[in-house]
Every structure is written in C-alpha cells, then in structure tokens.
Amino acid sequence: MPEPAVRRLSLYLRELEGLLDRQCETISSRQLGSLLNLTDAQVRKDLACFGQFGHPGVGYRVSELVVRIRSILGTDRTWNALLVGSGHLGRALLSYRGFARKGFRLIAAFDNDPTKINQRVGAEPGILVEPMDRLPEAVARRGIEMAILAVPQSVAQTVADQLVAAGIKGILNFAPASISVPAHVSVATVDLAVHLEQLAFRICTRQVELERQTAGKQQGADAIGGPSR
Amino acid sequence: MPEPAVRRLSLYLRELEGLLDRQCETISSRQLGSLLNLTDAQVRKDLACFGQFGHPGVGYRVSELVVRIRSILGTDRTWNALLVGSGHLGRALLSYRGFARKGFRLIAAFDNDPTKINQRVGAEPGILVEPMDRLPEAVARRGIEMAILAVPQSVAQTVADQLVAAGIKGILNFAPASISVPAHVSVATVDLAVHLEQLAFRICTRQVELERQTAGKQQGADAIGGPSR
Numbered sequence: 001m002p003e004p005a006v007r008r009l010s011l012y013l014r015e016l017e018g019l020l021d022r023q024c025e026t027i028s029s030r031q032l033g034s035l036l037n038l039t040d041a042q043v044r045k046d047l048a049c050f051g052q053f054g055h056p057g058v059g060y061r062v063s064e065l066v067v068r069i070r071s072i073l074g075t076d077r078t079w080n081a082l083l084v085g086s087g088h089l090g091r092a093l094l095s096y097r098g099f100a101r102k103g104f105r106l107i108a109a110f111d112n113d114p115t116k117i118n119q120r121v122g123a124e125p126g127i128l129v130e131p132m133d134r135l136p137e138a139v140a141r142r143g144i145e146m147a148i149l150a151v152p153q154s155v156a157q158t159v160a161d162q163l164v165a166a167g168i169k170g171i172l173n174f175a176p177a178s179i180s181v182p183a184h185v186s187v188a189t190v191d192l193a194v195h196l197e198q199l200a201f202r203i204c205t206r207q208v209e210l211e212r213q214t215a216g217k218q219q220g221a222d223a224i225g226g227p228s229r
Numbered sequence: 230m231p232e233p234a235v236r237r238l239s240l241y242l243r244e245l246e247g248l249l250d251r252q253c254e255t256i257s258s259r260q261l262g263s264l265l266n267l268t269d270a271q272v273r274k275d276l277a278c279f280g281q282f283g284h285p286g287v288g289y290r291v292s293e294l295v296v297r298i299r300s301i302l303g304t305d306r307t308w309n310a311l312l313v314g315s316g317h318l319g320r321a322l323l324s325y326r327g328f329a330r331k332g333f334r335l336i337a338a339f340d341n342d343p344t345k346i347n348q349r350v351g352a353e354p355g356i357l358v359e360p361m362d363r364l365p366e367a368v369a370r371r372g373i374e375m376a377i378l379a380v381p382q383s384v385a386q387t388v389a390d391q392l393v394a395a396g397i398k399g400i401l402n403f404a405p406a407s408i409s410v411p412a413h414v415s416v417a418t419v420d421l422a423v424h425l426e427q428l429a430f431r432i433c434t435r436q437v438e439l440e441r442q443t444a445g446k447q448q449g450a451d452a453i454g455g456p457s458r
Contacts, residue, residue, distance in 0.1 A: 010427060015407070088321040089321040092317040098421060102425065170428045170431065186431035186435050193325075193327040
C-alpha cells in the first residue's frame with residue numbers, strides 16, 4: 001500500500017467524520033476530492049487500494065466509509081498511549097483533545113526530572129508524572145502499546161531504547177532526531193521545524209510563480225498596448 | 230518538483246546539519262540514504278531534481294550541500310512569524326527551540342481571550358500576548374510573513390481569513406480542520422491526531438506481517454521436522 005495513499009485515508013476520514021456530524025449521508029468522489037483539493041480520480045484510486053466502497057449512482061455512504069476506513073487504519077478500537085517528557089510540548093500534547101476523539105487514550109506520563117515527577121499535568125484532573133523506572137511495569141500492567149516521545153534530541157535514542165525494551169510497539173517521535181528501533185516497532189516522526197521549513201519553500205515557490213504570471217501579463221499588455229511594437 | 234522530494238530535502242538537511250556539527254566533510258549518497266532508510270538511487274534522484282551537487286569520487290561536500298538545500302528551501306534567511314492562540318499548544322510552540330535553529334523567529338503572539346491578553350508566554354523573557362485587533366498593524370510594521378495557527382477547530386477559518394487580510398503569506402495550521410485561503414497564500418497542516426492514526430496503521434500492518442512471517446517459519450519447520458509429512 002503506497003504511503004501517501006494511507007496518509008490521504010486519514011484526511012478522507014477527517015472530512016467524512018465532519019460530514020457525519022452534519023448528518024450528511026452520501027458523498028461522491030468528486031465532492032470528497034474537492035474538500036481536499038484532490039481529483040475525483042485520485043479519491044477513487046486511493047479507496048480502490050483498500051477494497052470496493054462505492055455504490056453506482058449513490059457514491060459513498062458516509063457512515064459505511066467511516067467504519068471501513070477506521071477499520072483499515074486500526075482506529076476502530078481504543079489505543080492506550082503514554083507520554084515521555086513533560087516539558088511544554090509534552091504538557092500541550094496531554095491537554096490536546098484531538099487524540100481522545102480518535103480513540104487514543106494518553107493514560108500515563110514519565111519524566112526523569114525530579115522537579116516534574118509527582119506533578120499533575122495536562123487537562124483536569126491531570127495525569128501524575130512518574131519516574132522513568134516505573135515505565136516497564138506501567139506498560140505491562142496497563143496494556144500500553146504506543147508512546148509519544150517529547151524529550152530533547154540528546155536523549156531521544158536512549159528513551160526510545162527504554163520504550164522498546166518495555167514492549168512499546170509504536171513511537172510518535174517529536175524529538176528533532178531520527179531514532180533507530182527494531183523491525184517490530186513502528187515510528188512516526190513529527191518534526192515541527194521541518195513543517196515550517198516546508199512552508200517556507202511553498203511561500204518562496206508561490207512568490208516566484210506569481211511574479212512570473214505578473215511578468216507574463218505585463219508582457220501581454222505591452223504587446224497589445226505598447227506604443228513601439 | 231514532486232512534493233515528497235521536497236519533504237525529503239528537509240530530512241537530508243537535518244541529517245547534514247548533524248554531520249556538520251560533527252565536523253564531517255563529505256558523504257556519499259549511500260551513507261546519506263542509510264541515515265534515513267532510503268536507497269542511494271533515491272537520494273541521487275531527489276538531489277538531481279534541484280541541480281548538480283555531487284563530486285565524482287568524493288560524494289557530496291556536506292557544507293556545500295547544506296548551503297544549497299537551505300537556499301532551495303528558502304531557509305538561508307530569517308523568517309518572522311507570529312502565533313495565534315496562546316493555549317497549551319501555542320505556548321509549547323513558543324518555547325520550542327527548534328524553530329530558531331532553522332531561522333524562524335516567533336516574534337508576536339495573539340489571542341482573543343481577555344484572560345490571556347497582556348500575559349507573557351513562552352521561554353524567558355517571553356512574548357506579550359496581544360489582542361487580535363493589533364494583528365494587522367504588527368504584520369505590516371514588523372515584517373511578519375508566516376503565522377502559526379494554534380486555535381480551536383471552530384474558529385480556524387475565521388482566524389485564517391484575518392491572517393490573509395493582514396497580509397500573511399503562509400500559515401502553519403495546527404487546528405484539526407482544513408482551511409481555505411486564496412491562491413497567493415500557502416498552508417501547511419500538522420494534524421497531531423492524524424500522525425497518531427498513521428502510527429496505529431503501521432503498528433497493525435507490522436503485526437500482520439510478523440504473524441505471517443511466524444506462520445511461514447512454522448510451516449517451514451513443520452515441513453522439515455513434522456512427523457507426518
């Protein structure tokens with residue numbers, strides 16, 4: 001399954017969940033595509049990777065497609081997750097409501113900083129920050145499969161190793177560093193600076209495009225109205 | 230330029246900056262690829278999109294490649310950015326050191342919540358949170374081109390419209406909502422829940438793969454050592 005198609009599944013799901021909230025029952029590939037600036041052909045091709053979803057003359061049934069995509073993505077169940085690193089970003093992630101909406105439960109938090117341990121963090125009533133040496137027992141006893149890594153770059157690999165040893169199956173890495181894990185563990189990385197860098201690139205290319213268009217129009221205007229041609 | 234290639238440029242740059250810090254002078258496409266689990270062919274193909282970088286028998290000169298990639302991405306200069314939304318996530322982003330390292334300066338913060346306005350947020354000495362009606366003047370006077378949007382989903386589009394009206398050229402959107410902007414404005418979206426969802430998918434597929442491999446080995450073992458075959 002091509003990775004960009006899987007990424008787009010998440011975006012389809014987000015739009016479809018919004019449509020469900022608004023009691024919309026069916027949608028065509030063209031309508032779904034237009035919500036995400038994609039062609040209808042792209043939508044049909046992506047969804048066809050995962051099975052037959054559409055109904056001729058009806059389009060997609062929204063509720064059916066939501067159920068199917070959640071099942072493909074593995075979010076038709078609840079996932080227990082823990083956080084390592086209760087700094088600013090970690091605390092922001094604990095307070096982020098979007099995770100629970102998708103079935104992700106952040107149920108434990110760990111840090112190695114004595115000033116943070118035993119503090120309650122995140123949205124009320126908050127989660128108690130525990131010392132790192134409690135991590136293995138918490139993972140085993142509370143059935144935690146995912147970890148969110150919000151620690152400084154310098155300790156990212158060490159903490160990743162501890163997570164793997166404790167039996168964590170997937171790590172969402174917010175540290176601006178590549179981490180190595182064994183083949184049975186999955187990693188997704190969110191590098192916030194990289195996102196801003198990509199935005200800088202898009203602003204620059206957009207500006208060049210606009211300048212070219214303006215220059216093109218100007219040349220056109222010169223050709224039509226210019227006195228000496 | 231294909232979007233995934235541009236995204237990989239950021240990842241190459243991150244690794245190359247790390248190599249520079251460690252005084253590494255040259256690197257081959259194979260070495261650079263192995264840091265990111267990519268083939269050497271992929272690295273060469275990506276970089277060839279943007280010009281001739283390699284030196285036969287030498288590979289890439291790290292410092293040269295860093296300069297060239299920064300110039301392509303548009304991060305060979307400083308970008309002024311503002312934040313809208315000084316909740317948990319917004320404050321975490323203000324404290325995030327990774328932005329400054331890449332040349333992004335978060336120099337202003339806005340909110341419409343009277344309890345947050347005039348508070349200092351982010352790393353010491355902090356940034357004063359200003360009311361939304363000051364935004365247009367700040368953008369114009371302080372040369373701000375980028376905005377980070379860390380507001381609730383329900384107001385994301387309204388705030389995006391205000392940013393566009395104020396002259397912002399690019400928005401990094403953390404609200405879990407698609408926002409519409411005119412063609413001259415760029416948007417990059419970071420949906421944290423989508424990243425966790427993608428991780429769930431990878432954990433599920435990895436598990437299925439491992440089960441298949443184990444089943445395959447078991448079958449193999451049965452075929453070799455099974456008594457009744």
